[in-house]
Amino acid sequence: MKTGGPEGPCGFESHRLRQPRTGLFFLGGENVRALLVIDLQRDFVDKDGALYFEGAEKVIDPVLKWVEEFKKENLPIITTQDWHDPEDREFSLWPKHCVANTDGARLTEKLEKALEDYPNHFSVKKNRYSAFYNTNLEKVIRDNEIDEVYVCGVVTHICVLFTVEELRNRDIPVKIITEGVASYDEGLHRFALREMKEILGAELI
Numbered sequence: 001m002k003t004g005g006p007e008g009p010c011g012f013e014s015h016r017l018r019q020p021r022t023g024l025f026f027l028g029g030e031n032v033r034a035l036l037v038i039d040l041q042r043d044f045v046d047k048d049g050a051l052y053f054e055g056a057e058k059v060i061d062p063v064l065k066w067v068e069e070f071k072k073e074n075l076p077i078i079t080t081q082d083w084h085d086p087e088d089r090e091f092s093l094w095p096k097h098c099v100a101n102t103d104g105a106r107l108t109e110k111l112e113k114a115l116e117d118y119p120n121h122f123s124v125k126k127n128r129y130s131a132f133y134n135t136n137l138e139k140v141i142r143d144n145e146i147d148e149v150y151v152c153g154v155v156t157h158i159c160v161l162f163t164v165e166e167l168r169n170r171d172i173p174v175k176i177i178t179e180g181v182a183s184y185d186e187g188l189h190r191f192a193l194r195e196m197k198e199i200l201g202a203e204l205i
Helices: 056-072 109-114 137-143 156-169 186-199
Strands: 033-038 077-082 121-126 148-154 174-182
Touching: 033 056, 033 156, 056 077, 056 109, 056 148, 056 174, 077 137, 077 156, 121 137, 148 156, 156 174, 156 186, 174 186
Parallel strands: 033 077, 033 148, 077 121, 148 174
Antiparallel strands: none
């Protein structure tokens, strides 16, 4: 998507070349940081969820801690949700999960409550691994002039990895909250963290 400013690779506006901001979240010249919480949904992190994996719930409290920190500064918090049609083609690869407008597709309860009435919460609903594919995420980032993204959620080597790759394609600095990401496969979890750090240039914190 071209936005009319100086362009970087693939036609995307280069965040490093933009002029000073005057938008809602311009904080005295500091970067506009956003927290991106990927797929912290009942079907993934609740024990009765369709694709729950052992230990998934361990990321909830660390993520909530970061949510509260970003709320204190009135900074953008973006949540993504898998949001599938009942006959989505993805169900040929995975058991049926996160069907649109079902309880399993909702954010896990503690996160849902933490974000109630928070004015700078932005919801992104997706039906593919990348949170950019056919969603409003590009617009949310542009409209809020977001310069840096802190990422957490599940699953590390799937939706987290593919979304971080897209953020880095746009030259957006990324910090991975390591206590806030998890996978059902420890080897792939470690691989994804290394891939995001060494290949994509994300910072692990």
